[in-house]
Amino acid sequence: MDIILKYFPHLTEKQKEQFALLETLYKEWNEKINVISRKDIDALYEKHILHSLGIAKVITFKSGTDILDVGTGGGFPGIPLAILFPECNFHLVDSIGKKIKVVHEVATGVGLTNVKAEQARAEQLPLTYDFVVSRAVTQMKEFYGWVKHKINKHYQHDLRNGILYLKGGDLTEELEAARVKYKLYPLTEYFEEEFFETKYVVYIPVDKK
Numbered sequence: 001m002d003i004i005l006k007y008f009p010h011l012t013e014k015q016k017e018q019f020a021l022l023e024t025l026y027k028e029w030n031e032k033i034n035v036i037s038r039k040d041i042d043a044l045y046e047k048h049i050l051h052s053l054g055i056a057k058v059i060t061f062k063s064g065t066d067i068l069d070v071g072t073g074g075g076f077p078g079i080p081l082a083i084l085f086p087e088c089n090f091h092l093v094d095s096i097g098k099k100i101k102v103v104h105e106v107a108t109g110v111g112l113t114n115v116k117a118e119q120a121r122a123e124q125l126p127l128t129y130d131f132v133v134s135r136a137v138t139q140m141k142e143f144y145g146w147v148k149h150k151i152n153k154h155y156q157h158d159l160r161n162g163i164l165y166l167k168g169g170d171l172t173e174e175l176e177a178a179r180v181k182y183k184l185y186p187l188t189e190y191f192e193e194e195f196f197e198t199k200y201v202v203y204i205p206v207d208k209k
Contacts, residue, residue: 035074052077
């Protein structure tokens with residue numbers, strides 16, 4: 001928990017309590033439904049929660065922003081972002097029902113009222129959103145195809161509406177194959193831990209046709 005306060009020192013008391021509760025909830029539910037690898041559960045705050053909050057170093061979502069988290073797994077990056085931005089609306093989807101069960105239980109356990117968790121595929125969703133977030137679900141070319149029509153045109157941020165994607169490694173070939181405009185934000189600019197040395201937020205603006 002200290003690592004969250006290190007980089008986000010201005011949390012409210014309620015947010016501190018919510019972030020603190022995540023460890024107990026995830027450890028409890030991970031015993032029942034494995035959504036986080038056994039070796040990573042002890043590094044939950046660094047490798048999952050802080051990693052998710054890397055998006056918040058790139059953008060501060062304004063009140064009322066609609067955000068879709070595709071392939072959320074156990075709720076990353078959506079749940080940490082929903083705690084940090086309680087005035088925003090988060091729709092967390094995954095094709096695997098038991099993962100959504102964990103998301104729902106964790107969100108309920110920390111008292112989040114701005115999260116909707118649903119078993120669904122992104123391409124089947126009827127709504128549009130300001131931003132789509134995700135964490136290394138698949139190759140960007142495929143992912144972009146899933147979500148490019150899910151972005152609305154009502155811009156209210158300095159960054160145009162689009163995709164904020166957490167991924168690591170050498171992304172040049174993958175992003176060139178996707179044939180999209182993009183900007184990379186190295187997480188080493190925000191976090192000093194070794195884990196973040198090859199991690200990025202990939203930002204892709206999307207103009208809905």
